[in-house]
Amino acid sequence: MNIRAEVWSPLQNTAVWLGAWLHGLEATDNLIDALTDLGGEGLTGVLRDIRQVAGGVLAGEEPVLRLVLSGPGEAPALRAGSAAAEAASRSGAGALVLRDADPLTSHILVPDSGGNWQWFVEEQPLPAPAWLSPGEADQLLTQATNEAARLVQASGYRSDALNSPRLTVGTLADFYDTPGLPSAAPVRAAKLFARADRVAAIVETVTGRMGDHRIDPELLALWRHIRAARMAGVAYSVREFGRLT
Incomplete structure (x- = not known):
């Protein structure tokens, strides 16, 4: 996949x-x-x-x-x-x-x-559509991420490459950030996109780059919230553009 x-x-x-x-x-x-x-x-x-x-x-x-x-x-x-x-x-x-x-x-x-x-x-x-505000979408993504982290910890998951994901996440985060947003993009939306990018990079690092699928159920449950954050950020951005003109 x-x-x-x-x-x-x-x-x-x-x-x-x-x-x-x-x-x-x-x-x-x-x-x-x-x-x-x-x-x-x-x-x-x-x-x-x-x-x-x-x-x-x-x-x-x-x-x-x-x-x-x-x-x-x-x-x-x-x-x-x-x-x-x-x-x-x-x-x-x-x-x-x-x-x-x-x-x-x-x-x-x-x-x-x-x-x-x-x-x-x-x-x-x-x-x-759900019409989530950036704050609501961010809160849901944060809660889902924390819950996934709790489940991973409770599972007893350990990896000898714990430092590797952090380095890889940094590289992937740079990838997800490009080619950027227009200068008028609202700060709240940009921050929401950045959080979604960060969580997406973590998911890809563990399941894709490390090839470790022992905690897939915990991580893959985050996909829905990543997508919700992206959709909410777009709707908020376009609505704010309308208020600027």
């Missing part, structure tokens, strides 16, 4: 960059450079369409753009059985959901492994 594919989401930063651009806080050239770094250059051909869809709904409390992630045991928060949900499940990378002037219509962009994107128009209500 590719652990990194489950705990890291370049779509997270793609969504934040798109949100900043839609609200006029980033230039198109900067956005295109970021999309290229993030592997989302396939979106460059539909930026005009994205702006046309989102241009009339930038105001309001609900963010114009949000991130949908899923993983083992957690279906994407899209309409069950829809083409968009099936594509997102196959992709494994997640999806971006754009609001429409029609409150019942959503536009769903799903990347595939080849760098291409599928655009779906959904004319039925989508499942309501």
Whole structure:
């Protein structure tokens, strides 16, 4: 199993960059450079369409753009059985959901492994997102991490390479941090993303780099909270961009 594919989401930063651009806080050239770094250059051909869809709904409390992630045991928060949900499940990378002037219509962009994107128009209500605040998402991730640590300790798990994970986590954390966020990204969201990156790096270190799977159940339970933190951070960022403009 590719652990990194489950705990890291370049779509997270793609969504934040798109949100900043839609609200006029980033230039198109900067956005295109970021999309290229993030592997989302396939979106460059539909930026005009994205702006046309989102241009009339930038105001309001609900963010114009949000991130949908899923993983083992957690279906994407899209309409069950829809083409968009099936594509997102196959992709494994997640999806971006754009609001429409029609409150019942959503536009769903799903990347595939080849760098291409599928655009779906959904004319039925989508499942309501959790709408966690950064503080709530951070608290849930912290609690889950502490509980996982407690379970690992209670299991009597020991490793002769205890120093190795720490070094590897530092290296992976640098990887997860790149290529960064737009300058307008809220500090609270950036901190939440950083915590998610740190926990993701720990999970990958122990299960992937060290090849030790004795505590997989304890660590893999963190995946859901990592994804929730990323989705909450994106929604908060895009909402805050709207308040800046």
